[in-house]
Amino acid sequence: MVRRRSRGTHEVRLLGIGAVVSLALVAGGARGQVEAAPLRLDLLLRGGLVLDGTGAPPRRADVGIAGDRIVFVGDAKDLTAGRVVDATGLYVAPGFIDPHTHATADLQSDDAALRAGLNHLAQGVTTVFIGNDGDGSPDIRDRLDRAQQQGVGVNVASFVGFGAVRRQVVGEAAREPTADELQRMKDAVAKAMCEGAIGFSTGLYYAPQSFSKTEEVIALAREAAVRGGVYDSHLRDEGSDNIGLKAAVEEALRIGREADMPVHIAHIKALGVDVHGKAPEIIALVEAERAKGREVTADQYPWAASGTRVSNALLPRWAMDGGKAALRARLADPALRDRLVADTADNLRRRGGPMSILLTSGPHAGKRLGDVAKAWGVDPVEAAFRVVRDEGDAAVASFNMAEADIAAFAVRPWVMTGSDGSEGHPRKFGTFPLAWTKFVIAEKLMTPEQFVRRGAGLTADAFRLTDRGYLKPGQYADVVAFDPKVFAAQATYEQPKRLSTGARWVLVNGQVAIADGQPTDAFAGRALRRPAQPDWKCPK
Known part of the structure; x- marks a missing residue:
């Protein structure tokens, strides 16, 4: 066995014998100095144009797989x-790695058809992240154990979410946590990280997270x-609803x-007419921070x-203090009517x-709010x-977005x-192929290698997935x-659940x-955990 220290972490990975042999073969091919016994592969993808994930131009090469690893890339x-x-x-x-999904319910379902994740696989997506927007349960071990035991079609990693933690400790109220509550939330986040969470997610736009101050989040x-x-x-504001897009990025x-x-x-x-055209300003903010060495x-x-619910899109945050029951009570309160109408109209x-x-x-699925209002006469x-x-x-x-x-x-x-895939929106079924046809084919904004990167x-690097995201020996065989x-989205706003086309072969962990465009029901996905390190302090 060969021991390899993963980049950017203290994690030690083990590569199987097949990887050792394949590395020798590659070295021999490059320098003519290293020889190894012929390796029998489990599967060989022959004659394709390889886009390896680094951003390098495509090259014709064969990709060899033994067990769950890529062991060879070259002339086989x-x-x-x-x-x-x-x-x-x-x-x-x-x-592909989707860093932002709302796939928790599917991947935890008793329905095997949902856990198969065909909507992801048909896009070429083999790994998804859940727990985004602050929704990640702090019970990371239980969540990932269930996915592994029931069987899932794609790899899954999870964030621990601020919203889930705050709701568990503080509830739905618009107030600051007590010192004891803050400590309990800190312990919950620490425990979740020790159980394998890949990070901490927030959705500061959404109640009750919107009730927090920046210092609490820090x-x-x-x-x-x-x-x-x-x-x-998910920023506290993506438009002009409260603190504004620029201030939210700065936060x-x-x-x-x-x-x-x-x-x-x-x-x-x-998001929204008030901030259309502001992308260059936000890009400048981010790139100034990156220039200082920040990731x-x-x-x-x-x-x-975008996709959300009517309440999140249109109703003011103050109306959500206390949760859904309190919101319904406010909608029925004549004393609050004028304020609610004015704030909702401005959001609209x-x-x-x-x-x-x-x-x-x-x-009323499939209808515009304006048409529903007209039909009701309101x-x-x-x-x-x-x-x-x-x-x-x-x-x-x-x-609500401008194409520019x-x-x-x-x-x-x-x-x-990232898809932000949610029910009723075609992005759950067609984001990666649409990015291909829109950005690469139609608008020519990027090359094929940049699309794959x-x-x-890029996603693997950003989230420290040290053994996925690239086509090279030693990586897990997600291909x-x-x-x-014909790689294209078929999902539309009117028919959001149509599977994408063009992903001819998809491999998950080898x-x-x-297979040739047809699902195999392999359920080969795995739960991906960030390994705890000896120097971490982990609450019990």
Whole structure:
């Protein structure tokens, strides 16, 4: 066995004998000095154009796999394999890593069809992160153990979430925690990190996280920082709802500085008419911080519509103090009516008006809020109140972004692809292929190698996945071979659950999950944990 210290961590990995032999073969091919006995591969992808995740241009090469590892990348004319796949005409790339999903319910489901994660696999995604936006349960061990025991189709890693922790300790109230409550939250974050969380996520836009002060967030983030975590945040404001987009980015950067940890901005955007055209200003902020040596990254989806619920999109944060029951009581309180109407109307204006809001769940799924209001014969604000109060607070796709801003963020080398996949929105089924057809094919904003870099290698680096994200010997065999001519999203806002096309072969930990375009039900995914280190203090 060969021992290798992983980059950026104290973790020691073990590479199997196959990797040792393959490294010798590669070295021999490069220098003509090292010889090794012929290696029999389990699977060989032959003749494809390899995009290795580093951003290097494509090259024609064969990719050999033994067990769950990549053991060879090069000319495999002298090697044999139990299975040979003709990858001619395909791009062969590391399996994509989605850093922002809302896949927890699917991956924890008793329904095997949901746990199979075909919506991810059909996009070439082999690893997903859950617990984003502050929703990550602090019970990391139980969550990941369940995924491993039940079987999942993709690899899964989890954040510990500020919202889940605050709700557990403080509840839904708009107040500061007591000293005892703050300590209990810090202990919960520390314990979750010791159980394998990859970082600390926040959704400061959402109640009850929106009730926190920056100092509270920093105190908890430090617990993750000293245990190797990344700070992942849905900003307190992505537009002009409260403190403003620029101030929200500055807050995230401050949290990273004072907690001394990498910062990752979730689904970076300029949301709403008040901030359209502000992307260059936000890019300058981030790049100034990076120039000082701080680690700052972001993820982005290519869709022009965000996704959330009517309440989150339109109702003011103050109305959510105390949770859903308190919100319904405020909606019924005549004394608060004028204030609620005024604040909701202003939020609706920011979002582009009632025809920019597409309901994606509930009895009016597929209809615009403006059309629902017209059918009911009421003002759009009253229609929003009714949907929240009487119809379960429908999910929405909110068309609130400008294409120029999307393009400006897309080309930055620190921005990766992330779906923010949620129910009712096509991004859950089609984000990575849409990024391909939009950014690479149609708009020519990036090359194929840059697309793969932002979908795999960059993400692995940012989140310290030291043995995934690249096509090279020793890496786990998460691989996608896709047809560049037909790799495309089929999901639409009207039909959001259509599977993407073009991912011809997908491997997860060396097992074939999609074979010639057809799913195999391999359930080869694994729970990915950040290993605890001996010097960490871990609460019991």
